[in-house]
Structures are given as structure tokens and as C-alpha cells.
Amino acid sequence: MPMGADARDPGSIVRFGEFELDVRAGELRRAGVHLKLQEQPYRVLLALAENAGRLVTRDELRERLWAKDTFVDFDHSLNIAVAKIRDVLGDSPTHPRFIETIPRRGYRFLAAVQTVEEDPDAAVPIESQRVVRGSQWPAWRHAVGVIAIVVASLAAIAAWWTIRAPVGPYRIAVLPLQNLSPEPATDYFADGLTDEIIHDLSLIEGLEVRSRFSSFAFKNRARDIRDVGRQLSVDLVLEGSVLREGDRLRITADLVRVGDDATIWSASYNRELGDVLVIQDEISRSVVNELRLKNVGGQRRYNTDFNTYDLYLRAETLAIEDAPGNAPRLRRAVDIFQQVIDRQADFAPAYAGLADAYADLRNRGQSLESTRRMRLAAEKAFELDPLLPEASAALGLAHATDLSWSDAEQSFRRALQLAPALSKVHKNFAMYVLMPEGKVDEALQHMRRAADLDPLSPSTQKNLGFVLLTARRSGEASEIARRLLAVDPDDAFAAQLHARALLLEGKPADALAILGRLGPPSHGYLGHAYAILGRRDDAERLAAEDDPAAVRHQVLIYSALGETERVLESLRKLADMDDFMADVYPLQPELTPVQNDARLKDFRRRRNLP
Numbered sequence: 227m228p229m230g231a232d233a234r235d236p237g238s239i240v241r242f243g244e245f246e247l248d249v250r251a252g253e254l255r256r257a258g259v260h261l262k263l264q265e266q267p268y269r270v271l272l273a274l275a276e277n278a279g280r281l282v283t284r285d286e287l288r289e290r291l292w293a294k295d296t297f298v299d300f301d302h303s304l305n306i307a308v309a310k311i312r313d314v315l316g317d318s319p320t321h322p323r324f325i326e327t328i329p330r331r332g333y334r335f336l337a338a339v340q341t342v343e344e345d346p347d348a349a350v351p352i353e354s355q356r357v358v359r360g361s362q363w364p365a366w367r368h369a370v371g372v373i374a375i376v377v378a379s380l381a382a383i384a385a386w387w388t389i390r391a392p393v394g395p396y397r398i399a400v401l402p403l404q405n406l407s408p409e410p411a412t413d414y415f416a417d418g419l420t421d422e423i424i425h426d427l428s429l430i431e432g433l434e435v436r437s438r439f440s441s442f443a444f445k446n447r448a449r450d451i452r453d454v455g456r457q458l459s460v461d462l463v464l465e466g467s468v469l470r471e472g473d474r475l476r477i478t479a480d481l482v483r484v485g486d487d488a489t490i491w492s493a494s495y496n497r498e499l500g501d502v503l504v505i506q507d508e509i510s511r512s513v514v515n516e517l518r519l520k521n522v523g524g525q526r527r528y529n530t531d532f533n534t535y536d537l538y539l540r541a542e543t544l545a546i547e548d549a550p551g552n553a554p555r556l557r558r559a560v561d562i563f564q565q566v567i568d569r570q571a572d573f574a575p576a577y578a579g580l581a582d583a584y585a586d587l588r589n590r591g592q593s594l595e596s597t598r599r600m601r602l603a604a605e606k607a608f609e610l611d612p613l614l615p616e617a618s619a620a621l622g623l624a625h626a627t628d629l630s631w632s633d634a635e636q637s638f639r640r641a642l643q644l645a646p647a648l649s650k651v652h653k654n655f656a657m658y659v660l661m662p663e664g665k666v667d668e669a670l671q672h673m674r675r676a677a678d679l680d681p682l683s684p685s686t687q688k689n690l691g692f693v694l695l696t697a698r699r700s701g702e703a704s705e706i707a708r709r710l711l712a713v714d715p716d717d718a719f720a721a722q723l724h725a726r727a728l729l730l731e732g733k734p735a736d737a738l739a740i741l742g743r744l745g746p747p748s749h750g751y752l753g754h755a756y757a758i759l760g761r762r763d764d765a766e767r768l769a770a771e772d773d774p775a776a777v778r779h780q781v782l783i784y785s786a787l788g789e790t791e792r793v794l795e796s797l798r799k800l801a802d803m804d805d806f807m808a809d810v811y812p813l814q815p816e817l818t819p820v821q822n823d824a825r826l827k828d829f830r831r832r833r834n835l836p
Contacts, residue, residue: 240275242324242337243490245315247272254314263314266291267307274325274335283332308333318515321508323491396517397460399436400424402445403477406469416468417442418539419477419502421546423464426510428647429615432519436460437649437680438546455484458681462490464513475499479509481516491516499532534569537562538576545583553590559583574614577607581620585654588627594804597627615645619654626658627804629834634659649679653689662809664836666697684710684717691723696813700727722748725755730815734758746771750779754816757786777803781811790820794829801833809833 240247246255247268254261254268263271269291274282287304308325311317317324326334400423405416421438428435436458444454451463466479475498481491491512495505513519530538541562544555563580566573584600604620611617622637638655645651653676660669673690680686687706694703704727710720721740725748728737734755741752753768769776769783777799784792800808811817812826820826830836 239342240272241340241342242275242278242335247275261314264310266303267310267314270304270307271311274333275339278335278337278339281328281332281334285332287332316515316518318512321493321512321515323516395432395434396462396519397434397436397458398427398462398464398513399441399454399458399460400427401454401463401465402442403465404467406467406476407471412470414540414543415470415536418543419468419506421542422506422539423509425645425648426506427464427513429645430510430514430519432517433513433647434679435647437683437686439685440680440682443682451482451484451487459678460484462517464509470499473499475502475505477505477509479512481513502532502535503528503530528573528575530570530573534566534573537566537569538573538579541566541576541583542579545579545586553587556583556587556590560587572610574607574611574617577603577610578614578616578620581607581624582616585620585623588804589658589806597804600624601627613644615641615648615651617641618644619648619651623654623658626662626806631659631663631834635663647679649676649683649686652676652679653686656693657689657810658806661693661696661813662806662833662835664813666693666813669693670697684714684720688719688723691720695723695726695730695815698730698815700730703727718744718748722751726751726816729755729758746773747775749773750775750782751816753779753783754786757783762787778805778807778811781807782816785817785820788819790823790825793817793820794825797826797829809835 238249240249244256245261247253248255249272252265252268254263254271270287273287273290284301284304308327312319312325315324319327322336324335324337326336328334400420403416403420403423405413407415420441424435424438424441427433440458443457449465454460454463461484463482463484464479465482466477469476474496477495479493479495480489482489493509493512495501495508497505541559544562545559546552546555560580560583563576563583566576567580570576581600581603584596584603588596588600600620601624604617604624607614607617608621618637618641622634622641625631625634625637638651638659641648641651642655652672656669656672656676660666660672670693673686673693677683677686677690687710691703691706694700694706704724707720707724707727710717711724714720721744725737725740725744728734728740729751738752738755738759741748741755744752749768749771753765756762756765756768765783765787769780771779773779777796780796781793781800784790784796797808797811800811809830812821812830817826
């Protein structure tokens with residue numbers, strides 16, 4: 227159907243997104259603020275908005291807007307007009323929100339349009355239009371009217387900046403993509419794709435992205451955007467779905483503003499499976515364009531076939547640290563990461579994932595072989611892609627195991643420069659580098675940052691509590707423990723955290739009442755409490771237990787018994803076992819009795835530590 231010459235009544239207001247066209251005034255406004263747009267671009271915009279959703283051909287625009295006796299280069303003039311419209315709307319030709327170019331044919335207006343008919347006689351009270359010197363209209367009422375208009379305008383501007391330009395970075399959560407595929411076994415694909423989008427957005431300057439665990443707390447839950455915003459302290463939510471059918475892939479994505487549950491950007495992708503990486507990139511770039519952000523410069527784009535990438539997503543999903551019973555899953559992830567590498571030897575993310583999985587295994591006590599393989603994978607990931615933040619972070623862990631603390635710091639700081647919103651990088655930097663170095667205040671800063679980025683992760687909260695105790699902040703540590711126990715009364719680590727805080731506060735009997743109910747993983751602290759209370763035999767019995775963690779327990783128990791040499795012997799054993807706690811225990815409050823001993827200081831110097 228051809229375009230009408232005057233499709234809208236002259237009194238119409240045409241609204242789309244945060245913009246409106248005042249047809250009578252011939253103005254474009256945003257949140258009540260007039261935007262400068264020349265007449266011809268304005269007329270093109272109005273013509274497109276009047277025909278939202280329909281292809282408007284270049285010939286139709288010529289017929290309506292360019293007089294037949296006007297001698298201009300029409301194509302050039304139209305292109306300039308559209309460019310000016312996009313500029314004032316902040317639109318993108320490659321990832322349009324408003325105006326889509328149909329090559330060689332015309333344009334389509336994408337946004338939903340609402341038309342409001344205004345009564346020109348009722349638009350503004352007659353009295354407020356009168357400016358008659360010496361009239362009986364009281365001056366103060368005129369002043370109040372002017373003030374009201376000014377206040378309303380300022381409020382509109384304030385509302386606009388509240389929506390579009392918050393102080394500091396935009397805070398965003400990526401909810402798990404809903405898996406619409408008929409096979410439940412493909413959940414890993416939707417979950418892995420969500421992880422990758424979280425990762426990609428974490429690299430963008432101006433975005434503060436909530437981490438995976440906190441976002442996945444809302445998986446399979448009824449949609450409540452405001453609840454997500456409240457629990458995760460975010461302004462924006464990215465949600466969507468994924469459907470795999472044969473060799474086709476359909477992904478939808480919606481960027482939603484939490485304040486009013488309004489969708490401010492939406493897209494649907496119906497492509498071949500092999501385009502999955504392209505779709506990921508387009509989603510990230512669309513968010514960048516929509517929020518007027520700067521993308522990360524220098525990020526490498528990988529070329530890989532779908533089957534290889536599918537394996538990578540499987541491994542990544544298995545390797546999630548907070549998953550229950552994670553050690554067996556980590557070993558399976560290692561095997562699949564290796565399959566990815568066997569298929570494509572230059573795929574740096576697979577090496578970084580492999581290094582991270584080995585690091586997690588090492589930190590679960592499976593140290594020596596895991597450490598060697600972690601180092602090799604980290605070095606290869608960094609060699610292939612020095613701009614991959616996970617590669618720098620993995621290299622930092624490798625340097626820490628080599629006792630090259632300065633190099634470890636440098637690698638972690640580089641990783642955080644590349645991606646300041648990766649919670650796990652902040653956490654690992656704090657726990658495995660800054661804590662051993664004795665930089666407890668800085669470690670606490672990074673752990674607080676990790677907790678901000680991943681507020682619903684029990685693991686991150688527990689690590690924060692651990693660092694708080696190292697900093698001798700028992701009250702804050704107790705509060706974290708209480709919150710965790712309110713959610714899960716059977717959380718043994720949270721109970722241990724609470725008991726340790728009580729020990730630090732000089733309440734060993736109260737701590738003992740808690741520790742006595744916990745299992746073998748807390749026997750080191752239980753023996754420590756026994757020793758403080760003078761129950762030496764009970765403490766010695768626990769120190770002599772045949773337990774995989776016996777050496778760790780002995781460090782804590784012998785410290786309370788005042789046997790410094792046995793403490794040092796146990797620390798040396800931990801070091802020989804490549805247990806990272808050999809460098810963390812000396813700073814813990816439980817080792818206060820021996821911390822000024824010259825032999826302990828010598829042990830740390832031999833570990834290249836102050």
C-alpha cells in the first residue's frame with residue numbers, strides 16, 4: 227500500500243522508545259527535551275514512523291518528500307538524511323534499533339509506534355499562554371506556572387539521565403537462556419552460550435556484569451525482573467531463549483530496563499548452527515550500541531567449527547566451580563577441553579579453560595600433576611592470545627605456584643585491566659597472590675569486588691569471610707556466616723566460619739560447641755579450640771588422625787599447643803605437597819602465637835614472601 231501524503235493528523239504525537247515526534251510543532255523530542263533535526267531528515271523520520279514495520283521504498287520517499295521539479299542528487303540527499311536521523315537517535319546501521327536498511331530497496335522502521343491525538347485547545351491552559359502586562363492575572367501565578375514548567379522539564383531531563391546515563395557503569399545481569407530445544411540433554415548448550423555472553427559483556431567498558439552463579443540462581447524460576455534487579459542490584463537484564471533444530475539455530479534476546487520492566491532492545495536470530503559465534507558477537511555489539519558504550523579494543527574473534535565450539539560449551543558448563551560434587555565434573559571437563567584442543571590446536575579459550583580446571587583441581591588437594599599441566603595450558607593460552615583475560619589470570623596462578631609473586635601480580639593486574647568485571651579473577655588474585663604476600667587490605671578490596679559482582683554465590687561469600695578473618699574483622703565474618711546459615715543451616719563451612727570468628731573474639735567454649743557438631747574437614751579448628759581450652763589429649767588425638775587433610779589440621783593444632791617447630795614441620799610438608807595453604811596459614815589469626823618467630827619468617831623468605 228503506497229504511503230499517504232499526510233497520514234497523521236496535524237495534532238498527533240508519534241511516540242517510539244524514549245522519543246516522540248510532535249507533528250504540529252514539527253519537532254523531535256526525547257523525554258520532553260527538543261532535539262535538533264533539520265526539516266528534511268525530520269520528514270523522512272516521520273514518514274518511516276508512520277509506516278512502522280513496513281518496507282518504505284526509496285521511490286515512495288522520493289514521491290512524498292522531494293518535489294518533482296527539484297534538481298538534486300536524490301540518492302545522496304536521502305542517504306544524508308537517514309544518516310542524520312541515526313545520529314540524533316543514536317541508532318546503528320549494522321545493528322539497528324529504529325531504522326533498518328533494505329539494500330537497494332528502502333528502509334523499514336523497527337520500533338513500536340504509538341500515536342496520541344492532542345486537542346490543541348486543551349494542550350495548554352489559555353491563561354498560561356497570556357503574557358499581558360498590567361492584566362489582572364496575578365503575577366505570582368504566572369511565576370508559579372513558569373516554575374512548574376521548568377521543574378517538569380528538569381524532572382524529564384533527570385528521568386532521561388536516570389534511564390540512559392547512570393552514575394558509574396551500567397549494572398547488568400544475563401539470565402540463563404531458556405532452552406526451547408526438545409532434548410533436555412542440550413541444556414549445556416543454552417547454559418554455555420549464556421556463560422559466553424556474560425564473558426563477552428564483561429569485557430566492555432562501562433558495563434558491570436553479574437557473574438554466572440548469581441545469574442543462574444534464577445534459572446527455571448518464574449520471571450520477575452524487579453526481583454532480579456533487587457537481588458542482584460542491577461539496572462538492566464538481558465534475557466532470551468535458544469532453539470536448536472537440525473542444522474538451524476534460533477536465538478532471541480531482549481534487553482530489559484529493571485525500573486519499569488521495559489524492553490529497550492530486542493532481536494531474533496535465525497541462522498545456521500555455524501553462526502553461533504557471530505550471533506554472540508552481534509548481541510554484545512548491540513548492547514554496546516544501545517547503551518552508547520565503548521567496546522573493548524583488540525579482542526580477538528575466533529574461527530571454529532560448530533562441533534568444536536559445542537564441545538567447548540560442554541566443557542565450560544562442567545567446569546563451573548560452584549557446581550555440587552565438582553571434582554569429578556572437573557576431570558570430565560579436562561577431558562573435553564583436551565578434545566577441543568585436539569580438534570583445533572589454536573583455540574586459546576580451550577587452553578585457558580583447561581588451565582582453570584587444573585587450577586581448581588590443584589586447590590582441592592590434587593596438586594602436583596595438576597600444577598604442571600595447569601602451567602603448560604596457561605602458557606599456551608597466553609601465547610595464542612595475550613588479550614584473553616582468562617589466559618593472563620591462568621598465567622598468574624602458574625607464576626604463584628612457581629613462587630614468582632611479582633610476575634603473578636603483573637599477570638592478574640593485566641587480566642583485570644582487560645576484564646575488570648570477572649568475579650573469579652578478583653577472587654583468585656585475592657586468595658592465591660595477595661593473601662600469601664600479606665597484602666590483606668588489598669585482598670579484601672578484591673574479595674569485596676568479587677562479592678559485588680557475584681552477590682548470590684555462597685562460595686564467594688565464604689572466601690570473603692575467610693579474608694575478613696585474616697584481616698581480624700570477626701564481626702563482619704560472623705554476619706556473613708549467619709546469612710549463609712539462614713539460607714542453608716547445614717552449610718558446614720559457614721558454621722566453621724562462625725566458630726573461627728568466635729575463637730578470634732576469645733570465646734573458645736562457644737566455638738567448640740559449634741565445631742564439635744561438624745565433620746572431619748573442621749577437625750583442625752576443633753583441635754585448635756581443644757588446645758586453647760587445655761584439652762591437650764583431645765587436641766593431640768585429632769592431630770594424629772589418618773586424614774587426607776591431616777597436615778593442614780596439624781598446623782592449626784600445634785600452633786595452639788605452642789609447638790612452633792612442629793608447626794614449621796607441617797608447613798614444610800604442605801609446601802612439598804604443593805598445597806597453597808602453606809603460604810596462607812602463616813597469616814591466619816590461629817597462628818598468632820608463632821607469627822613473630824624468626825623460623826617462620828625464614829620459612830616465608832625461602833618462599834619469596836615478606
